[in-house]
Amino acid sequence: MDRLLHNGRLADGNLVDIEITDGLINAVRDASAAPADTVVDDLRGWLVLPALAEPHAHLDKALTAELVPNPRGDLDSGYEAWTTAMQAGKFTHQGMVARAIQAIELLLVHGVTAIRSHVNVGGDFGIGNVLAMQEARAHFAGLVDIQLVALTLTPTTGTAGSANRAALAEAIEAGADLVGGSPNFDPDPAGFIRNALDAATDAGIGVDLHIDETLDPSSLDVRELARQVIERCFEHGVAASHCVSLGMQTPQTQSEVASEIAEAGITVFPLPQTNLYLQGRDHPSGTPRGLTALRALRDAGVAVAAGADNVQDIYNEVGRSDPLETAALLVMAGHQFPDDAYRMVSNDAREGIGLPRIDIAAGAPADLLVIDAASRREAIADAPMSRRVYHRGKLVASADQRTQVLRPD
Ligand SMILES: [Zn+2]
DSSP, X not given: XXXXXXXXXXXXXXXXXXXXXXXXXXXXXXXXXXXXXXXXXXXXXXXXEEOEEEEEEOTTTTTOTTTSOOSSOXXXXXXXXXXXXXXXXXXXXXXXXXXXXXXXXXXXXXXXXXXXXXXXXXXXXXXXXXXXXXXXXXXXXXXXXXXXXXXXOSOOSTGGXXXXXXXXXXXXXXXXXXXXXXXXXSSOHHHHHHHHHHHHXXXXXEEEEEEOOSSOTTXXXXXXHHHHHHHTTOOSOEEEEEXXXXXXXXXXXXHHHHHHHHHXXXXXXXXXXXXXXXXXXXXXXXXXXXXXXXXXXXXTTOOBOOOOBOSSBTTBSOOOSOHHHHHHHHHHXXXXXXXXXXXXXXXXXXXXXXXXXXXXXXXXXXOEEEESOSSHXXXXXXXXXXXXXXXXTEXXXXXXOOOOOOOOO
């Protein structure tokens, strides 16, 4: 045994000791006196949960809210502001690396031990952001697992798309872990999806696309993605992030499309923070929430997990890099039960990015969040900053919240 986590509380209320060996949970047993010759962490009766995961971040944009304001607060305005800022030379390599390091640290101290980040590729800047994110990632070797998705700018189709296609190939060559992009910004969304799947097939890697990030119900690119994935028997992981417009369909269409997504084995990532921030600004009455059709997807058996997407940048001015904030929004705006919401930002998110689930039981990876809360619901509600974070059995982050009521004379 390498380490003993003493006196942790499971979700069922039982107090336990957790033995850790070689990064795995070796045994879970009723709490008792610890042997003298073991490294012991006293968990003080705090709740022990599967670690959090962030399946959809943008580390190359995070924490730029002051640097690049978004004047109208919508997607188009944000895109224009970002492009203008890049062309004006507002971003340096070192600045981008430093902000990404800060953003990763924030996620880590909140309990995240696995991150998937989309990273802009193409346009005037080639793979510069990918190289910056790889540099930031290197600072966290052994602390948090980070995947980088090549978010290929549009177009990638036709003659006009040749430079972006070349940039994607270069990003894959440089070690990008997945192929990404936003088909609905391309003049030929089906062609964009085909290019993405072709590139991923050649490289033997997965795909994670920003799909249907619009309230316009006539946009249903996810259907085309499912069709192509099924038709070519695509072998690697496929995720559809956003799927906002699916939430605007009739229940019958939602059910049909959800069945197609399930058949294709696509994981869907709703992203409540950014969906709520960006969507619906031109719907002053009955403003839609911009969340996908969670219930229809679940009923069809689709794997659904959730992420935060943007954090303090052009697409979301706020956000605190804590998946418990995402979980709270899933409860309040997505009408999920708290226990389901927690699962969507922990084990479901891990599985959605290709990592094993964590049971608090022998044999599971020892990636754990220990938090000063009595239940998952209370953890989501209070989001206390008294936490311990374990990655592969090692303590990699800790935070202790202290509050005090003062009664001056
Ligand atoms: Zn995104």
